[in-house]
Amino acid sequence: MSTHFVGEGNIGSAPEYREFPNGNDEPRRLLRLNVYFDNPIPKKDGEYEDRGGFWAPVELWHRDAERWQSLYQKGMRVLVEGRTVKDEWEDADDNERVTFKIEARRIGILPYRIEAVMLSAKSA
Known part of the structure; x- marks a missing residue:
């Protein structure tokens, strides 16, 4: 069972990277993030109250997962698009x-909680 998912949340721990053998082909690469998807509700005093947030493991299967493991960091605010899967x-x-x-x-x-963004030229 799965359904479309879009959510905004914070990465709660350091990313976990794994590789899985794939016969003679390039190995499958997994980047796993633990994300807290919050539900901030504005209060009268201008602050926010979290109502009904939840933790969820987020899995990204991609050939660039190894490179991206240093990009995502604990505390970073992310927007996740994908599908929910029942295990x-x-x-x-x-x-x-x-x-x-x-x-x-x-x-x-x-762009929340980020001090700087640096772009580099794509290597050939």
Whole structure:
């Protein structure tokens, strides 16, 4: 089961990068982020109150995942577009568990909490 997802949140921990063998082909690369998707509601005093936020693992399967692991950092504000996927599994005590993750198509960096952006020429 999956459904379209678009959400804005903060990266809660350092990105996790993994490679998986793919026969004789290039290995599959995974970048996993733990993101807190908040629901900020404005209050009368100008501050915001978070109502109903949630944590979700965000997986980005891409050949450039290794390079991007240093780009995404804990605390960074991101916009995630992808799909939610239901994972069913059994824990160590043989209890059935259900979790949801987000398989991202795109992860955009939002300009909050960023001191500087540096662009470099694309290498050949």
